[in-house]
Ligand code: NAD
Ligand code: IPM
């Protein structure tokens with residue numbers, strides 16, 4: 001009897017709408033593939049919790065979460081109630097750091113039937129992974145404000161790259177590239193302008209490449225790299241970037257395949273010492289929240305990534321087949337893909353395709 005404990009955190013806005021669809025599909029998968037998920041829902045890490053308690057998570061959140069096999073996460077942020085940097089640093093970013101989820105793994109794939117905003121591209125042309133460094137880099141709280149209110153007012157914020165931090169994400173990316181048929185790694189850099197951290201990043205890429213002679217590699221400055229995502233997406237296989245560059249590329253990539261609404265991610269602690277966390281790439285989308293129009297596929301594909309991580313490979317593949325089946329039918333697509341299906345209708349049709 002395969003049983004897994006899952007922590008569930010829905011968050012804010014459309015997080016609360018797409019999460020039930022992710023769960024609906026997971027439950028269909030447990031029935032079809034014969035395993036059990038024990039869900040523990042947490043009512044923290046959302047802005048309503050902040051409004052009541054003055055913080056995003058309870059002080060003992062680690063105990064509350066315990067040691068689940070994985071964390072299934074929606075989306076956090078409601079800037080009308082809590083400034084984004086407060087809500088995110090007090091929840092998602094804290095979880096990534098405290099659980100040392102140093103890999104943020106984000107697939108970019110043009111799916112059959114999904115209208116591609118780039119002319120002339122077909123499924124197979126766009127199929128790569130963004131591997132994003134997830135615990136250091138440009139995301140830092142080191143720095144401060146000085147001389148506030150004077151004509152010398154200034155702010156300063158440091159980028160932090162540690163040898164351990166850079167090497168471990170590069171190692172993960174090279175190993176992923178090694179498993180892919182094309183075996184090609186692309187590094188996102190900006191060593192022409194950002195003169196200390198980025199040349200260091202390049203140096204570590206070059207050093208790491210020596211350990212993977214079977215993997216081809218190249219690098220692009222981030223500016224032309226974004227242009228090439230649009231102009232030549234077919235040249236990418238595994239793209240590795242710092243925290244900020246990886247963040248930007250992992251919205252741009254999915255946008256090039258039709259919508260950010262289907263993009264999933266795994267925040268992974270590769271050693272398995274801490275739980276890993278699976279969530280859509282998108283946020284809480286206040287502009288469409290409460291309307292039952294959000295695309296639930298980012299959450300559902302994240303469920304598939306989670307099952308893959310747990311070793312339920314067949315169930316993960318089953319979910320992806322169900323997603324593809326539904327995406328091929330215009331009437332079952334949500335608004336971001338030109339359809340008119342509701343969040344729930346789309347989720348239901350994927351769950352039905354599984355049973
Ligand atoms: P967003 O991803 O929430 O929304 C960007 C745009 O994409 C919006 O127009 C939205 O309607 C659309 N969109 C997003 N997901 C969609 C879906 N599933 N289906 C259809 N359309 C979808 O980004 P934002 O507007 O920059 O941020 C909104 C809030 O979410 C902020 O508080 C931000 O900090 C937070 N955020 C959280 C996460 C996370 O929890 N991982 C990620 C990104 C942003
Ligand atoms: C993401 C999000 C987060 C990030 C925000 C909400 C802090 O954009 O998961 O991509 O920048 O990592």
Ligand code: MN
Pocket residue numbers: 247248251281
């Ligand atoms: Mn992002």
